[in-house]
Amino acid sequence: MSEAIVRFGIIGCAEIARKVSRAITLAPNSTIYAVASRSLEKASNFAAQNSFPPGTKIYGTYDALLEDPDVDAVYLPLPTSLHIRWAVAAACKGKHILLEKPVAMNVAEFDEIVKACSENGVQLMDGTMWMHHPRTAKMKEFLLDKAIFGDLKSMHTCFTFGADADFLANDIRVKPHLDGLGSLGDAGWYCIRSILWLADFELPETVTALPGPVLNDAGVILSCGASLRWKDGKVATFHCSFLSHLTMDITAIGSKGTLHVHDFIIPFQEEEASFSIASEAWFDEFVTKWTGKRSEHVVKAELPQEACMVKEFSSLVNAIRTKGSKPEMKWPTISRKTQLVLDSVKQSIEQGFVGVGVLQ
Amino acid sequence: MSEAIVRFGIIGCAEIARKVSRAITLAPNSTIYAVASRSLEKASNFAAQNSFPPGTKIYGTYDALLEDPDVDAVYLPLPTSLHIRWAVAAACKGKHILLEKPVAMNVAEFDEIVKACSENGVQLMDGTMWMHHPRTAKMKEFLLDKAIFGDLKSMHTCFTFGADADFLANDIRVKPHLDGLGSLGDAGWYCIRSILWLADFELPETVTALPGPVLNDAGVILSCGASLRWKDGKVATFHCSFLSHLTMDITAIGSKGTLHVHDFIIPFQEEEASFSIASEAWFDEFVTKWTGKRSEHVVKAELPQEACMVKEFSSLVNAIRTKGSKPEMKWPTISRKTQLVLDSVKQSIEQGFVGVGVLQ
Numbered sequence: 114m115s116e117a118i119v120r121f122g123i124i125g126c127a128e129i130a131r132k133v134s135r136a137i138t139l140a141p142n143s144t145i146y147a148v149a150s151r152s153l154e155k156a157s158n159f160a161a162q163n164s165f166p167p168g169t170k171i172y173g174t175y176d177a178l179l180e181d182p183d184v185d186a187v188y189l190p191l192p193t194s195l196h197i198r199w200a201v202a203a204a205c206k207g208k209h210i211l212l213e214k215p216v217a218m219n220v221a222e223f224d225e226i227v228k229a230c231s232e233n234g235v236q237l238m239d240g241t242m243w244m245h246h247p248r249t250a251k252m253k254e255f256l257l258d259k260a261i262f263g264d265l266k267s268m269h270t271c272f273t274f275g276a277d278a279d280f281l282a283n284d285i286r287v288k289p290h291l292d293g294l295g296s297l298g299d300a301g302w303y304c305i306r307s308i309l310w311l312a313d314f315e316l317p318e319t320v321t322a323l324p325g326p327v328l329n330d331a332g333v334i335l336s337c338g339a340s341l342r343w344k345d346g347k348v349a350t351f352h353c354s355f356l357s358h359l360t361m362d363i364t365a366i367g368s369k370g371t372l373h374v375h376d377f378i379i380p381f382q383e384e385e386a387s388f389s390i391a392s393e394a395w396f397d398e399f400v401t402k403w404t405g406k407r408s409e410h411v412v413k414a415e416l417p418q419e420a421c422m423v424k425e426f427s428s429l430v431n432a433i434r435t436k437g438s439k440p441e442m443k444w445p446t447i448s449r450k451t452q453l454v455l456d457s458v459k460q461s462i463e464q465g466f467v468g469v470g471v472l473q
Numbered sequence: 474m475s476e477a478i479v480r481f482g483i484i485g486c487a488e489i490a491r492k493v494s495r496a497i498t499l500a501p502n503s504t505i506y507a508v509a510s511r512s513l514e515k516a517s518n519f520a521a522q523n524s525f526p527p528g529t530k531i532y533g534t535y536d537a538l539l540e541d542p543d544v545d546a547v548y549l550p551l552p553t554s555l556h557i558r559w560a561v562a563a564a565c566k567g568k569h570i571l572l573e574k575p576v577a578m579n580v581a582e583f584d585e586i587v588k589a590c591s592e593n594g595v596q597l598m599d600g601t602m603w604m605h606h607p608r609t610a611k612m613k614e615f616l617l618d619k620a621i622f623g624d625l626k627s628m629h630t631c632f633t634f635g636a637d638a639d640f641l642a643n644d645i646r647v648k649p650h651l652d653g654l655g656s657l658g659d660a661g662w663y664c665i666r667s668i669l670w671l672a673d674f675e676l677p678e679t680v681t682a683l684p685g686p687v688l689n690d691a692g693v694i695l696s697c698g699a700s701l702r703w704k705d706g707k708v709a710t711f712h713c714s715f716l717s718h719l720t721m722d723i724t725a726i727g728s729k730g731t732l733h734v735h736d737f738i739i740p741f742q743e744e745e746a747s748f749s750i751a752s753e754a755w756f757d758e759f760v761t762k763w764t765g766k767r768s769e770h771v772v773k774a775e776l777p778q779e780a781c782m783v784k785e786f787s788s789l790v791n792a793i794r795t796k797g798s799k800p801e802m803k804w805p806t807i808s809r810k811t812q813l814v815l816d817s818v819k820q821s822i823e824q825g826f827v828g829v830g831v832l833q
Contacts, residue, residue: 132759266717267696269629269710273726321684323710324828325702336627338708340700342685350629350683350698350710357626357726359754359765362733366633366717373722373735376763383762394719399492401777402743403736405719417761468684468826 117435119427120146122184122208124175124199125191126159129213133188133240134163136419142427145169146185149178175199179206186236186430189213192291193298197222200237204229209236209430211423214306215298215455216448223452227445236429238422238444239451241306243378245425246418248386249310251410252372256311256365261392263369268349270307270364272300272378273336273357281355287333295334296355297458303361303378304351305454306447308341311365314447317341317349319468320454322461327356339458369393380418387411477795479787480506482544482568484535484559485551486519489573493548493600494523496779502787505529506545509538535559539566546596546790549573552651553658557582560597564589569596569790571783574666575658575815576808583812587805596789598782598804599811601666603738605785606778608746609670611770612732616671616725621752623729628709630667630724632660632738633696633717641715647693655694656715657818663721663738664711665814666807668701671725674807677701677709679828680814682821687716699818729753740778747771 121137123130123145137143145165150156153173160169172178178187179202186209191199196217203210210230216239217223230237243249256262276284285291286299294301309316319342326337336354361379365372370392380386387409394405416424432438457469481497483490483505497503505525510516513533520529532538538547539562546569551559556577563570570590576599577583590597603609616622636644645651646659654661669676679702686697696714721739725732730752740746747769754765776784792798817829 129760132761135759263718267631267633267698267712267714269631269712271627271629271724271726273627275728319684321826323700323708324679324681325700325706325708327706338700338710340683340685340698340710346685346687348683348685348698348712350700350712352627352629352708352710354627354726356728358623358729358731358751359763360724360726360731360751362724364631364720364722366631366714366720368635368716369718371718371720375733379756379760379762381763381767391718391720396739399495400489400739401492401779403719403739403741407741419761466681466828
């Protein structure tokens with residue numbers, strides 16, 4: 114018996130919603146059912162411009178969409194500051210929620226979202242797409258292989274892109290009352306998530322922001338970095354920025370191996386993605402060249418990673434709807450940890466780059 | 474007229490001296506003329522085991538080698554704590570000096586070495602080999618091309634290798650009175666040098682050590698990192714360690730381009746070395762894959778980089794000897810800057826990870 118089709122309502126017509134709408138269409142267990150904007154016209158245009166299925170319900174308010182009993186799940190690409198209001202509202206209407214990142218302005222807000230989801234038995238997942246690429250699972254296999262990688266020792270991740278003048282003046286990600294976490298919330302989210310993913314979601318003991326963040330006149334972070342330290346001694350750094358050329362790296366160093374990937378958030382190509390590993394590398398007799406194993410691994414992607422994400426989300430929704438399963442708490446748990454570290458970086462910046470203890 | 478041959482005396486029989494001896498033999502303007510150890514037997518064995526030219530002078534004390542008027546230049550691979558004594562002694566005997574890194578235990582010591590070299594008109598160069606690989610010049614061309622790379626924004630470099638139990642117990646690099654700067658002096662030297670090289674040797678304004686350095690029982694650094702910040706806002710981080718798998722990365726991000734290299738200190742192969750660049754990369758319409766230029770550049774090496782280093786050093790020596798040129802101050806200047814940043818990292822660790830201003 115094939116899986117039921119989860120009917121999505123899209124709340125808000127952000128640019129990212131175009132990509133996720135396509136993903137909903139590509140995912141075999143999902144369909145676009147409705148779209149809402151603050152005006153009927155905007156929603157209608159968005160549906161037309163993005164080839165939404167004929168008959169897609171068009172709503173001129175978010176509330177109207179949430180009232181539709183045939184909407185199973187919502188995708189929420191709204192500005193971060195609106196997440197708490199609309200995610201809680203969606204949960205209270207029994208809608209499962211695929212929530213854009215950063216999930217909230219801070220952990221306290223996110224906890225309210227999680228509480229509303231729990232009380233209403235709905236699935237919550239954030240929109241961190243690369244987590245769902247088959248490459249990610251392959252990399253994890255390598256990282257967990259003690260014989261090849263050993264114990265995780267240090268990590269560096271970065272995500273930077275060069276925003277243009279229009280973005281830096283007008284984008285919601287530079288506006289304190291919209292996506293007020295700026296590049297930390299947008300780009301830094303991925304850096305922090307990747308570090309936590311590397312560390313099997315063990316939280317660091319302390320987070321220390323690095324000197325030299327760049328803030329705009331409204332106090333929104335355009336560029337920053339941080340240093341993380343775990344109880345067992347492993348360490349990480351990351352750097353995120355709206356002010357540098359597009360770069361997205363993970364370097365993970367274990368006691369026996371090293372992982373490099375240069376396109377972890379959005380793969381260079383859609384059909385396949387690669388990563389490179391080295392294990393037990395050393396030098397020849399005169400220390401003039403390397404010995405040991407270095408290799409490039411290519412992983413095919415049958416579906417784009419964002420469609421894998423939607424598919425996974427909808428499978429969980431279907432399990433709840435048809436099998437009486439409980440919502441999968443893994444996803445909100447890692448969202449919360451990511452937000453917690455993000456909050457700590459922000460706090461460290463605000464307090465002059467002191468080390469901030471992360472509540473375990 | 475072909476260049477004169479510079480006659481090297483090798484002072485100390487460290488493992489690294491094997492590699493540099495080979496390089497002296499390979500460099501067309503250089504030859505091994507003498508070797509000294511603390512015992513005649515050790516020096517003699519070292520010469521035999523490393524196929525030194527027949528007739529190589531064998532000395533049982535460093536002083537005896539320095540007294541030999543036919544020694545033009547010395548290569549000093551002694552433990553760092555001995556550099557000041559023997560580099561100053563060599564300079565006073567009019568010997569040009571190729572000095573292993575780190576150049577001294579601190580800048581004050583190095584300044585005494587520089588002073589002795591200046592007073593005696595001898596060339597001083599440190600043994601940072603990768604600076605002399607033709608790839609390094611090629612990478613610099615890219616970095617200086619504003620149309621391709623734009624302005625330098627952020628950097629991350631690392632050098633880690635997994636030392637074995639014997640190294641961690643017995644190597645001079647874990648002994649406070651020998652190479653007492655530990656992994657910061659050994660591996661961190663390369664990280665700092667590469668960052669300064671990226672920044673065209675402009676010194677950072679502040680250096681802040683990262684939380685979580687690992688020290689051995691004697692207080693020698695086995696693993697550490699730092700964050701650097703320049704007046705114009707550019708930033709860098711580095712990580713160095715004796716406790717992780719072999720990794721040596723440079724990531725340099727400009728406003729328009731990104732450079733990646735994963736074998737900057739010792740190339741994967743001796744005959745050629747590569748680096749990758751991306752410029753004006755962006756995404757396709759749905760932000761599902763990259764657009765823009767990404768390319769791998771391969772640079773052939775006619776000579777191994779360490780032989781390029783010896784050749785460059787000997788050319789400078791010959792210019793002094795035959796053309797009356799002044800010693801090239803570029804090399805001791807960048808050695809000093811590297812040591813200065815290194816000292817700042819150490820100071821920051823000792824002072825609890827405070828930001829340390831770097832005296833310009």
